[in-house]
Amino acid sequence: MPENNKIIIAITGENGSGKDTASDLLVSRHGAKKLVFSDLLKEALMVFIEKEKIGRSDFAWLSTNLRERFGDGILGHGMKKKIDEAAEKVIVISGVRDFGELEMIRAYHGGILLYVTADIKTRWERLRARNIKADDNVSFEQFAKEKENLPSEIYIRDLGAKADYRIDNDGTKEGLEKKVDEFMEKISNLKFQT
Numbered sequence: 336m337p338e339n340n341k342i343i344i345a346i347t348g349e350n351g352s353g354k355d356t357a358s359d360l361l362v363s364r365h366g367a368k369k370l371v372f373s374d375l376l377k378e379a380l381m382v383f384i385e386k387e388k389i390g391r392s393d394f395a396w397l398s399t400n401l402r403e404r405f406g407d408g409i410l411g412h413g414m415k416k417k418i419d420e421a422a423e424k425v426i427v428i429s430g431v432r433d434f435g436e437l438e439m440i441r442a443y444h445g446g447i448l449l450y451v452t453a454d455i456k457t458r459w460e461r462l463r464a465r466n467i468k469a470d471d472n473v474s475f476e477q478f479a480k481e482k483e484n485l486p487s488e489i490y491i492r493d494l495g496a497k498a499d500y501r502i503d504n505d506g507t508k509e510g511l512e513k514k515v516d517e518f519m520e521k522i523s524n525l526k527f528q529t
Contacts, residue, residue, distance in 0.1 A: 341424055342522065343446035347431040347494045350391065350482060351458030351465075353504040353511055354451040358429040360515045368423035372398075372430040375413045391471075395485040398432065407435025415439060433490055437497065447522055450498035453505050455479060 344361065348354035361367040376394050377386070384393070401409045414436070418426055431437055431448065440446035453461075459478045462471045473482065482488070495501065500521070502514045 341418075341421075341426055343418065343440055343443060344425065344427045344449055344522070345431045345437065345440040345446050346427060346429045346449045346451055347437075347491060347498065348451035348504075349453070349455075349458055349488065349491050351461040352451045352453045353461070353502075354429050356508065356511060357449070357451050357502065357504070357515050358427045360512055361425065361427045361519065364512070364516065365425055365519050366423065367425040367427040368421045370414060370417045370421070370426060370428045372410050372414060372428065372432065372436065375410060375417075391482065392485065395488075399486045402433065402435070407433050408439055409435070411436040411439030415443060418443065431494060432488075434494070434497075437494060447500065448494070448498045449518065450495035450501045451504050452495060452501065453503070455483070457505050 344367070346354045346358055348357075355371070358367075358369050358371075362369050373394055376397050377389065380389050380393055380397060398410065410433075414428060418428075428440065428446075431440065437448060440448065455478075456475070459475050462478070463473075466472055500518055502511070502518065504511050504514070
């Protein structure tokens with residue numbers, strides 16, 4: 336077991352897959368502290384741009400440029416600082432998008448990777464209904480062609496293949512709640528038996 340008994344759960348998933356909803360369920364139902372990689376980027380972007388004008392492509396641009404300049408683990412380095420500051424025993428990190436981030440999480444307190452996924456049509460419908468980011472309201476064709484092929488999205492499925500656990504989230508929120516509870520029961524049993 337890790338020295339400080341923390342459980343670090345990293346969540347990856349395509350846009351609209353439900354990774355943030357799964358993270359929020361871990362917070363509300365299991366007392367986790369939620370940290371989000373994109374929040375690191377949002378903090379930087381909001382110095383220059385109003386929040387409502389920031390789109391997914393802005394996050395992708397900044398994260399790509401940071402990785403090119405400082406290496407794949409740069410966002411992981413920033414996240415490690417946030418983990419160190421957290422007092423909670425369960426930390427959920429939503430939005431893992433590259434292998435450098437995964438490497439940091441695996442090395443740090445034996446982190447677990449959870450892949451939350453859903454079919455493309457379901458994800459597109461969720462994003463349009465949510466309409467939080469400036470570029471959420473696009474046609475299905477544009478979403479499938481452009482948004483799915485952003486540099487920040489390219490490695491999601493490869494990361495998913497390396498995940499310790501997978502949740503298929505094509506159903507209801509209640510179904511996701513049940514799957515998250517089952518996942519937490521499994522990992523709690525494993526973590527605290529060792």
